[in-house]
Amino acid sequence: MSIRLAINPLTWTNDDMPELGAETPLETCLAEAKQAGFAGVELGNKFPRDAATLGPILARHGLALASGWYGSRLLERDVDAEMSAAEPHLALLQAMGCGACVFAEVSRAIHGERTTPLSHRPVLSDADWAVLAPRMTEMAQRMSSRGLRLAYHHHMGTVVQSEAEIDRLMAETGPEVGLLLDTGHLAYAGGDPLRAARRHVGRVAHVHCKDVRAATMAAALRQDLPFLAAVLEGVFTVPGDGAVDFATVFGVLAEGGYAGWLVVEAEQDPAKAHPLTYARLGHDHAAALAARAFTR
Template identity: 85%
Template sequence: MIRLAINPLTWTNDDMPELGAETPLETCLAEARQSGFAGVELGNKFPREAAALKPILSRHGLALASGWYGSRLLERDVDAEMAAAEPHIALLTAMGCTACVFAEVSRAVHGERGTPLSRRPVLSDADWAVLAPRMTEMGRRLAARGLRLAYHHHMGTVIETEAEIDRLMASTGPEVGLLLDTGHLTFAGGDPVAAGRRHAARIAHVHCKDVRAPVMADVKTRDLPFLAAVLEGVFTVPGDGSVDFAAVFAMLAEAGYDGWLVVEAEQDPAKAHPLTYARLGHGTAERLAAASFGARFSPAAA
């Protein structure tokens, strides 16, 4: 079944908490449902205990699609990583999630406001030899808990480019799934459709993020930090940028993808009115998902 979710970054930002700081969680959830979404991902205002979170989401008729986990497998072994991740794993499983959004954040610069993206970390062969087997084992252990590791390639991290995604998929076992993020891959100079076709069997989760191509070209020319690029408006929701979502969804349908399509766009809510953009993202995703997936698409009642 294909369902639509939204990330609360539309309303309030995790990496820049001052963006949307005044917006209560209830507003995020009410407007997500008002826009027609069936689910949400975790954000910094969400309670992290299932007993507290379940009744809140239930009140708004929303499911939890997943939530971000930043790993440090380059710095610690799998036992230590599993111990660090346990509260997150327990929350996702208790909430009925089937995928864990998983990104390696060792050495990452995406949260550093003064570090340009050109200075982001690049793995050596020795680093790959450490990371890949640990990632496979992490995927194995998450699977034992009922969760698919959905690896999130991300600007400013060690897995950013299409070539790095290819190497990660080639050097890890099938226990490591792929979170295909259309915006991050486009920003990194990649092709979401081509990469998706190559790794179709591994796609475990999808982030539907659009890119404003003129802004992307400008921030690359100026070599801005990631968060500065966000503030410049490099990302937006589907239907407001240059990503060909009709082609992306057609590829996913052909691949037999089953799961959430998550609308996500880090924007300044003072410049990009959250409800307006949530509705635009949902409308675009709903129309294209219905066309591509047919009866497998389950729209939420608005």
């Protein structure tokens, strides 16, 4: 698979705060994603979840399905139970020809809680890691047998948020567990997307190209805002509108042989950040940098 650009529908309509973009139909999201230049999209809350329905809709817009989020609870249930819970999602991704599953452990997570400060987010004990890592490795092995790579999404407000936690996850899981490198979440967590890309490029299975507004991020951290409150303040934006050095990150990914989707993702309030305008900005910036990095 060559490098292709996709966008997450969070630009138009928010999964965690459904009132944001509630009035925007799926057809608008897809039509504008194509208009902005994207080849694919990730799943969102307005997407039908069966391939027989979704496939023709995406085909009508000339879009592929890049992947979709799955929130696991491997700290709370064994792999058999998790595979059973994940089956409808995995079956959809498989039927739609996806190569990776966006996968995040959401046990104890606070990212969807609107009044809980980020400083209260869960932190794993050594005993927790001893449960989570082998279960995730087994989960990834089972998914691999179906042609899907587990792409682990580190995320603010969850048990794997910091750069050190990403490092530990990669160290304690088998090679079947891939990494979803999310530049915005890692920057917000105080990490370095470039350093993480260099360290784990061989495990990167999917990329979310999210930018951060540095001043807004600093204020959110200073005020210890809940994650969703920071989103409403505008902590995230599309590539080209923030502080992340995508040119250098893309260069590291290219040198490491990454071949997959680059997904523009920036959850913002669509009433403040006009979706098509930002979709175009994110596409054009990422496309120009990717063309230079991946065609050397």
